[in-house]
Structure formats: C-alpha cells, structure tokens
Amino acid sequence: MVTPDSILLSHKLRVTDCRVDIIHQFLDKQVALAHADLEDTLNNKFDRVTIYRTLKTFLDKDLIHKVLDDSGATKYALCSQDDHHDHSHEHVHFKCEICGETTCLESISLPAIKLPTGFLKKEMNLLVQGICEKCH
Numbered sequence: 001m002v003t004p005d006s007i008l009l010s011h012k013l014r015v016t017d018c019r020v021d022i023i024h025q026f027l028d029k030q031v032a033l034a035h036a037d038l039e040d041t042l043n044n045k046f047d048r049v050t051i052y053r054t055l056k057t058f059l060d061k062d063l064i065h066k067v068l069d070d071s072g073a074t075k076y077a078l079c080s081q082d083d084h085h086d087h088s089h090e091h092v093h094f095k096c097e098i099c100g101e102t103t104c105l106e107s108i109s110l111p112a113i114k115l116p117t118g119f120l121k122k123e124m125n126l127l128v129q130g131i132c133e134k135c136h
C-alpha cells in the first residue's frame with residue numbers, strides 16, 4: 001500500500017507533518033495541484049513558505065514533477081511510485097475543460113521527436129485538452 005510515510009521513506013526523506021499532508025493531498029485528489037491549491041487546503045496548518053519549501057524538496061528528490069497546463073500557474077503531480085528510480089515524466093497530461101483538472105496519463109508516453117542539428121532537448125511536454133472520464 002502506498003502511504004505518505006512509505007513514499008517519504010523510499011525517497012529517504014524525514015517524515016514531517018507538512019510533507020505527509022501534502023502527499024496526502026496528491027494521493028487523495030489524483031490530479032495536478034498548484035501551490036495555491038495546497039495553500040487553500042492547508043493554510044491554517046502551515047504557512048506558504050513551508051509549503052513552498054516542501055514542494056521544492058519533493059521536486060529535488062523526484063517525488064513530484066512539474067505539469068504545464070494553460071492555467072499559467074505551475075502545477076505538480078506525484079511521480080509514479082511503481083519504480084521511482086526509473087520512471088519518466090514524458091507522458092501525456094490531460095486537462096479537462098469542464099472540471100479544469102489536469103491529470104497524468106502515465107501509460108501514454110510522448111512520441112520520439114528528432115530535433116534539427118544544434119538543438120538540445122531538455123524536457124518535453126504534451127498537454128491534451130478535452131473532457132475527462134468523470135465529466136464525460
């Protein structure tokens with residue numbers, strides 16, 4: 001069973017209340033969350049700096065990854081927990097135009113692209129917009 005504690009332990013991170021609560025939010029909602037979303041839910045428990053630092057630690061440890069959508073806010077999603085040493089962020093993200101939620105479609109990997117000589121790829125993002133399973 002994946003729990004906040006087991007995720008923290010497998011990333012060699014100390015268990016703190018804020019870390020546990022933030023992972024809880026990701027596990028619970030199963031969608032990409034922005035800093036503001038977490039702040040709305042957790043702001044009477046933790047200040048914004050603590051939330052910000054926790055997200056930064058999670059990014060550094062590859063526990064979450066950035067998700068680009070058209071909202072303008074940086075969103076984050078939990079990384080695949082099946083094999084956290086060997087997972088890819090190069091999967092499709094899906095933004096629903098009805099509920100506004102963005103989810104990872106881990107099973108759909110991005111197509112290989114060949115860049116012209118002299119261009120160096122750092123990361124690649126593909127956002128599919130439409131209507132999600134729940135809203136369909």
Ligand SMILES: [Zn+2]
Pocket residue numbers: 062063064065079080087088089
């Ligand atoms: Zn990752």
Ligand SMILES: [Zn+2]
Pocket residue numbers: 096097098099100101131132133134135136
């Ligand atoms: Zn939806």
Ligand SMILES: [Zn+2]
Pocket residue numbers: 065067077089091092093103104105
């Ligand atoms: Zn993702």
